[in-house]
Amino acid sequence: MQISEDIIRSVVTQVIREVRGQVGQTTASGSTCSRGFAGKFGQFDNADQAVAAARDAFELLRTRPMEDRRKAIDHIRRISISQAVELGTMEMNETKIGRLPHKIEKLKTLGERAPGTEFLTTQAFSGDKGLAVIEHAPFGVIGAITPVTHSLPTITGNAVSMIAGGNTLVVNPHPSGRKVAAEGVKRFNQAIYEDIGVDNLICVIREPSLESAAAIFKSRDVALICVTGGPAVARAALNSGKRAIVAGPGNPPVVVDQTADLDRAARCIIQGAAYDNNLLCIAEKEVFVVAEVFDAMMAAMERAGAVALNNSQISKLTAAAFTEVGEGTHKHLAPSKELLGQDAAKLAAAAGVTIDPKVELVFGETREDHPFVSIEQMMPFVPFVRCRDVDHGIELAKQYEHGYRHTSMIHSRDVRNMTKMARAMDTTLFVKNGPCMAALGLGGEGYLSFSIAGPTGEGVTTPLTFTRERRCSLIEDLWILGDPRLNDH
Numbered sequence: 242m243q244i245s246e247d248i249i250r251s252v253v254t255q256v257i258r259e260v261r262g263q264v265g266q267t268t269a270s271g272s273t274c275s276r277g278f279a280g281k282f283g284q285f286d287n288a289d290q291a292v293a294a295a296r297d298a299f300e301l302l303r304t305r306p307m308e309d310r311r312k313a314i315d316h317i318r319r320i321s322i323s324q325a326v327e328l329g330t331m332e333m334n335e336t337k338i339g340r341l342p343h344k345i346e347k348l349k350t351l352g353e354r355a356p357g358t359e360f361l362t363t364q365a366f367s368g369d370k371g372l373a374v375i376e377h378a379p380f381g382v383i384g385a386i387t388p389v390t391h392s393l394p395t396i397t398g399n400a401v402s403m404i405a406g407g408n409t410l411v412v413n414p415h416p417s418g419r420k421v422a423a424e425g426v427k428r429f430n431q432a433i434y435e436d437i438g439v440d441n442l443i444c445v446i447r448e449p450s451l452e453s454a455a456a457i458f459k460s461r462d463v464a465l466i467c468v469t470g471g472p473a474v475a476r477a478a479l480n481s482g483k484r485a486i487v488a489g490p491g492n493p494p495v496v497v498d499q500t501a502d503l504d505r506a507a508r509c510i511i512q513g514a515a516y517d518n519n520l521l522c523i524a525e526k527e528v529f530v531v532a533e534v535f536d537a538m539m540a541a542m543e544r545a546g547a548v549a550l551n552n553s554q555i556s557k558l559t560a561a562a563f564t565e566v567g568e569g570t571h572k573h574l575a576p577s578k579e580l581l582g583q584d585a586a587k588l589a590a591a592a593g594v595t596i597d598p599k600v601e602l603v604f605g606e607t608r609e610d611h612p613f614v615s616i617e618q619m620m621p622f623v624p625f626v627r628c629r630d631v632d633h634g635i636e637l638a639k640q641y642e643h644g645y646r647h648t649s650m651i652h653s654r655d656v657r658n659m660t661k662m663a664r665a666m667d668t669t670l671f672v673k674n675g676p677c678m679a680a681l682g683l684g685g686e687g688y689l690s691f692s693i694a695g696p697t698g699e700g701v702t703t704p705l706t707f708t709r710e711r712r713c714s715l716i717e718d719l720w721i722l723g724d725p726r727l728n729d730h
């Protein structure tokens with residue numbers, strides 16, 4: 242008989258549970274948490290219970306050495322990488338948006354590159370009066386809201402950074418990505434529990450709703466919230482009365498000036514805008530090209546493999562791509578669920594054209610006031626707008642970024658134009674001559690996170706984002722370069 246990995250896992254878990262005592266988890270000092278959440282592996286139907294379990298887990302984690310945080314994070318990394326194909330496929334099948342290879346790659350990349358405990362460096366000031374040490378302490382339980390666009394990858398990145406900082410977290414995932422969120426969280430917790438005997442470092446609401454999000458926001462045991470999503474959740478977090486880290490929406494513009502390497506610009510725009518069918522919040526959403534090189538840029542896009550749509554095809558696509566939502570004065574256009582995150586070939590079909598299914602991006606010329614320019618649409622169609630000159634391009638980029646100060650890009654060889662745009666846009670991420678993901682260390686320098694906190698200013702989140710600074714001062718001693726007491730008389 243062949244024994245499956247699941248059977249072995251459940252027997253091992255059962256044994257560990259019995260050894261540690263059914264009612265709770267044993268702390269390093271020998272005391273036990275009494276609420277009996279061990280063995281739940283972070284699976285909860287009720288927000289209050291989830292917060293209570295995360296609170297117990299936090300109390301336990303704070304008694305443990307830094308090495309245990311490292312071990313916990315290593316399990317999250319290992320599972321994200323080694324089970325990326327299975328979990329990525331699960332996410333694709335559940336959310337039905339984006340592209341499978343990128344779902345898999347996102348999990349792997351976050352597993353490999355989300356910043357961990359190495360970010361927690363201590364600062365010290367020493368002098369005649371002694372020694373002051375600044376260390377980074379956890380907040381406690383963090384409430385995390387995650388988007389459908391990267392359900393499990395966002396949890397992976399958040400969990401690595403938050404646990405590195407010594408916190409535990411309760412996640413309210415997007416309802417359309419809740420199953421993969423719960424499955425990933427279960428696997429992470431199970432492995433961590435088997436190794437270090439602490440369960441529920443990450444708790445997840447299995448049937449998330451706006452009510453469960455509100456309960457997490459309100460809970461007295463939640464010290465901090467971190468939301469990753471669109472305008473509604475960003476507003477809700479800012480109005481929650483709690484300290485909030487808000488990774489909000491964007492509508493990243495690209496400017497291409499007359500000095501740009503057009504073939505390189507085209508390759509970068511396709512790489513960024515077509516990634517996971519344009520679901521990235523940092524992805525190139527609209528392009529402003531100076532008139533002098535506009536036609537040459539369109540030709541470069543075709544050479545790089547994108548397919549151009551003409552005016553009437555774009556009109557047909559637009560009619561299918563947006564629907565009116567809201568009531569009365571709040572009526573506005575929003576991306577239609579049928580085309581959001583779908584393949585370029587499906588968008589082309591809606592435009593009345595048949596293209597090779599391997600084509601990653603469709604594009605075409607539009608006016609500046611087109612819905613594809615103004616709305617954060619998350620589809621692999623990119624509108625190109627003709628501009629008088631670079632100043633006009635930057636002005637439009639600023640207008641259609643809507644003041645989110647999220648991400649913008651320029652393709653140029655003129656450092657003055659780069660500087661001018663960087664100053665005008667003032668975005669959290671600004672990429673020169675690369676695809677959007679270069680700003681997250683993927684093809685550029687720096688580190689990675691899928692929670693980019695623009696509105697509240699933390700930028701690309703790290704473990705430090707989720708810590709409090711604490712200062713410990715020792716007066717007169719441990720300053721060894723001189724002894725001020727010798728001069729006392």
Ligand code: NAD
Pocket residue numbers: 386387388389390413414415416451454455469470471472473474477487488489490491521522617691692693694695
């Ligand atoms: P969404 O705003 O529809 O949902 C995001 C999360 O917020 C979900 O879990 C949802 O259930 C929850 N939510 C929505 N309204 C809420 C409310 N009033 N109270 C509490 N929770 C609420 O977004 P989405 O479609 O899942 O993801 C795409 C959006 O997220 C885009 O706008 C994108 O730019 C943004 N995003 C930003 C970042 C970043 O790092 N800044 C990263 C990824 C996605």
